[in-house]
Amino acid sequence: MNCNDFNADIIPVNEAISPDILQEIKEMEKCGKCLQCLYSYIMLAPAMTDKELIELFGADMLEMDELKGELDELAGFKLNPYPNRLRIARVNKSLQKISLQQERSGKALVKHYINECIKQYEGDMLEEYYNMAP
């Protein structure tokens, strides 16, 4: 099995990761630079150390600036006529946790995520402001 066949939807958000899932991830072939790998990486990150994750994926994927586009898609920042709402909700939950981990807040993709959240928030505020106008 490689990363394209693996669906990180089975990684739980708020529970410990079962040894079975971990074993499956360990055994699959991972490229360490695609959207599926990034999805798995983000879902695992709150419960694992950087060292464990780098051992699994061969790279610190949260430092990979070139995956901004993939992150935008996973987090729902990109306009998409068929958004994967379940995945977006799960990824945001996980990224919010990661953003609160101080040692990770300086990583390239975490910084990008926080900036995008601020942008969205400001956009919403502006929209609310205009909606209030008579």
Ligand SMILES: [Zn+2]
């Ligand atoms: Zn991959």
